[in-house]
Amino acid sequence: xxxxxxxxxxxxxxxxxxxxxxxxxxxxxxxxxxxxxxxxxxxxxxxxxxxxxxxxxxxxxxxxxxxxxxxxxxxxxxxxxxxxxxxxxxxxxxxxxxxxx
Amino acid sequence: xxxxxxxxxxxxxxxxxxxxxxxxxxxxxxxxxxxxxxxxxxxxxxxxxxxxxxxxxxxxxxxxxxxxxxxxxxxxxxxxxxxxxxxxxxxxxxxxxxxxxxxxxxxxxxxxxxxxxxxxxxxxxxxxxxxxxxxxxxxxxxxxxxxxxxxxxxxxxxxxxxxxxxxxxxxxxxxxxxxxxxxxxxxxxxxxxxxxxxxxxxxxxxxxxxxxxxxxxxxxxxxxxxxxxxxxxxxxx
Numbered sequence: 056x057x058x059x060x061x062x063x064x065x066x067x068x069x070x071x072x073x074x075x076x077x078x079x080x081x082x083x084x085x086x087x088x089x090x091x092x093x094x095x096x097x098x099x100x101x102x103x104x105x106x107x108x109x110x111x112x113x114x115x116x117x118x119x120x121x122x123x124x125x126x127x128x129x130x131x132x133x134x135x136x137x138x139x140x141x142x143x144x145x146x147x148x149x150x151x152x153x154x155x156x
Numbered sequence: 157x158x159x160x161x162x163x164x165x166x167x168x169x170x171x172x173x174x175x176x177x178x179x180x181x182x183x184x185x186x187x188x189x190x191x192x193x194x195x196x197x198x199x200x201x202x203x204x205x206x207x208x209x210x211x212x213x214x215x216x217x218x219x220x221x222x223x224x225x226x227x228x229x230x231x232x233x234x235x236x237x238x239x240x241x242x243x244x245x246x247x248x249x250x251x252x253x254x255x256x257x258x259x260x261x262x263x264x265x266x267x268x269x270x271x272x273x274x275x276x277x278x279x280x281x282x283x284x285x286x287x288x289x290x291x292x293x294x295x296x297x298x299x300x301x302x303x304x305x306x307x308x309x310x311x312x313x314x315x316x317x318x319x320x321x322x323x324x325x326x327x328x329x330x331x332x333x334x335x336x337x338x339x340x341x342x343x344x345x346x347x348x349x350x351x352x353x354x355x356x357x358x359x360x361x362x363x364x365x366x367x368x369x370x371x372x373x374x375x376x377x378x379x380x381x382x383x384x385x386x387x388x389x390x391x392x393x
Contacts, residue, residue: 067158067382069193069375070173073215073238073345076372078379083372089215112258126235127162127190127217128169132176139180 066143070135072124075104075142085145091138092120103141157182158382158391160374162217163189164233170392187392188381189228190214190374191221194343197377198367202226202390207331208338211320211356212374213346215239218316220323222331226390230326232319238345240312242266248308250290253298257287266349271302272313273351280350302350313352317359324360339363343373 067078070089077085087104094101095117102110111120123135161173170187177185191210195202198210203226212219215238221231246262249255257265268283282299289296320340327335339362342353347370357364367373381388 065157065382067375067378068177069160069190069378071215071374072217074371076375078375078382081379083375086372108260112260125216127214127233127237128165129172129176132172135172136176136179139176143180 064146066146068139068142070124070139072122072127075138077142077146079146085142087142087145089124089138090120090122091134091141092118093134093137095119100137100141103138104145157184158186158188158378158385160188160190160193160378162214162233163191163219163221163228163231164217184393186381186385188378188390189221190217191219191228191231192223192390193374193377193381194219194367195223195341195377196380197373197375198341198343200341206338207327207334209323209327209335209340211316211340211342211347212344213237213316213342213349213352214344214374218319218344218346220320222323222327222335224331224334226388229328229331230323232323232326234315234319236312236315238266241270241309241346241349244308244312245270245305248304249285249287249298249300252304253300254290255285255287255296255298256290257285261285261287265300265305269300269302269305270309271306271350272309272355274303274306276302276351306351309349313355316346317356320356320360336362339365341365341367343367343370345371 069076075089088108090107092102092107092110121134123131123138129135174185194212195210200208207224209222218237219233222229242262245265249257269280282301284299286297347366353364353366
């Protein structure tokens with residue numbers, strides 16, 4: 056799994072109902088709304104965070120936007136996992152290419 | 157990886173958070189209670205034998221906790237918070253103005269003219285909102301003022317106040333004495349609601365401090381906890 060490179064990095068997550076924030080090296084590196092847009096046909100993630108928020112309420116039948124958290128807890132397990140994964144990816148725009156110094 | 161969780165969470169819900177983090181690729185997951193993280197983020201020394209009351213009004217839950225000696229002494233967690241406020245505004249617009257608005261528009265109203273008191277010292281200007289007229293079906297514009305929104309939010313804010321009073325009631329007297337001196341710390345997105353600090357101060361007759369950058373207090377605290385994984389005993393491995 057490409058994400059394994061990340062495991063050497065330590066991150067702190069505030070997994071909120073409205074916003075998810077990630078701290079890495081004492082800096083807030085991700086501050087995005089907790090929402091994902093999913094393609095209904097393929098089940099793939101189209102967008103995470105702000106981009107998905109722009110789609111919220113404006114989708115056609117092939118896209119659904121999901122807020123994986125409800126009342127502070129995970130309501131949609133699968134979507135939450137996709138969201139966390141997507142947000143961790145935002146830490147390094149080039150995916151798993153990031154190497155630690 | 158350190159993730160924060162609401163204090164009123166059940167074991168099953170805790171497991172869900174841990175599992176999804178592990179699925180997303182985390183090797184070691186530590187959990188921390190949100191009020192604890194918020195207190196650390198505000199800059200309170202949580203390990204002192206000193207009571208502090210934290211109110212964290214987030215998106216889905218409002219957490220009220222009294223913290224001393226690195227632990228939560230008593231807490232109240234209610235599922236009335238930012239999303240509930242947004243829903244109240246949506247409902248109010250539909251009933252009062254016969255206009256259907258989207259969730260995002262409702263949230264915009266909350267941010268632009270949201271208020272906890274019907275009279276403010278520095279009132280925000282009226283806000284124009286667009287939606288669909290329920291009678292005619294035609295798109296329409298309506299302007300709303302902060303006092304209307306204060307009225308719409310009153311019920312939910314009363315619930316938060318009630319929870320605060322309940323938490324104060326449960327607090328052991330020695331800690332009550334501490335809280336009388338230090339006051340209450342307000343954090344989370346709800347802290348940005350105009351007049352909320354004044355309203356809580358009026359109700360409890362205690363000083364209320366709004367944290368600096370309240371939206372990020374919890375994540376700041378979680379970040380500090382991450383660096384002290386070995387030392388902080390309140391992290392749940």
